[in-house]
Amino acid sequence: MTDFAHDSVVPYKNTDQSKKEQVATMFNNISKNYDDLNRVISFGIDISWRKKVVKIISKNKPQQILDIATGTGDLALMMSSLQPQKIIGLDISEGMLAVGKEKIARAKLTDKIEMVVGDSENMPFEDNTFDAITVSFGVRNFANLDKGLTEIRRVLKPKGIFVILETSNPTKFPFKQGYKFYTSIILPMIGKLFSKDKVAYSYLSESANYFPFGETFNNILKKNGFINTIHTPVTFGVATIYSATK
Numbered sequence: 466m467t468d469f470a471h472d473s474v475v476p477y478k479n480t481d482q483s484k485k486e487q488v489a490t491m492f493n494n495i496s497k498n499y500d501d502l503n504r505v506i507s508f509g510i511d512i513s514w515r516k517k518v519v520k521i522i523s524k525n526k527p528q529q530i531l532d533i534a535t536g537t538g539d540l541a542l543m544m545s546s547l548q549p550q551k552i553i554g555l556d557i558s559e560g561m562l563a564v565g566k567e568k569i570a571r572a573k574l575t576d577k578i579e580m581v582v583g584d585s586e587n588m589p590f591e592d593n594t595f596d597a598i599t600v601s602f603g604v605r606n607f608a609n610l611d612k613g614l615t616e617i618r619r620v621l622k623p624k625g626i627f628v629i630l631e632t633s634n635p636t637k638f639p640f641k642q643g644y645k646f647y648t649s650i651i652l653p654m655i656g657k658l659f660s661k662d663k664v665a666y667s668y669l670s671e672s673a674n675y676f677p678f679g680e681t682f683n684n685i686l687k688k689n690g691f692i693n694t695i696h697t698p699v700t701f702g703v704a705t706i707y708s709a710t711k
Contacts, residue, residue: 471675476668485608489557494662496560519543525626527596533585534603538565552578586612590620601630605676614689621711628708633678635702
């Protein structure tokens with residue numbers, strides 16, 4: 466397994482918890498106001514990015530969908546419009562899932578969407594189970610990226626589609642400089658003012674800056690057995706959508 470620069474980036478510096486445990490603790494802490502704060506921080510643009518993900522997987526007409534790092538279920542709820550047989554939202558944070566379950570109940574979709582506490586690196590599913598698997602803003606929180614991707618490939622059906630939405634770094638002036646200022650100064654400041662967990666948004670910013678993106682991440686997907694890898698930067702490159710098949 467390869468070591469990546471972002472592996473050593475953790476939310477809390479003075480603790481014996483593993484990265485996995487720290488990430489779960491952090492998201493439990495910020496779960497109650499995560500949705501509202503996320504809309505503010507992204508100016509609501511993240512909704513349009515998720516719609517693009519739904520459009521990509523819709524071409525495969527998936528019946529069994531897995532949404533990893535589902536959080537409060539935003540993407541899972543959007544994908545219900547595709548009329549699949551079942552959507553499973555998997556997350557390591559019980560706090561985020563609890564908020565998600567409330568949203569699903571309000572949408573009267575409890576028969577369609579199931580929220581499951583679980584580890585993306587050791588999932589409780591049989592081989593070749595899902596037609597489509599999605600991860601939005603979650604792969605950079607994997608404790609072991611290669612292990613997580615290998616596990617995803619295991620539970621994806623042959624010819625199934627895997628789509629990732631993840632932060633990336635703009636490479637062109639002035640977006641590169643503006644994004645760096647926003648993520649390193651403004652975003653942590655907003656997090657400290659409005660979030661229960663004062664370090665969470667500093668971690669989210671730092672992990673995004675260190676995470677591989679673009680063709681570099683495509684190559685990581687290929688190394689882990691995925692084919693037909695495509696990456697599409699969105700909104701000047703502040704995020705990227707990756708798609709691949711098994």
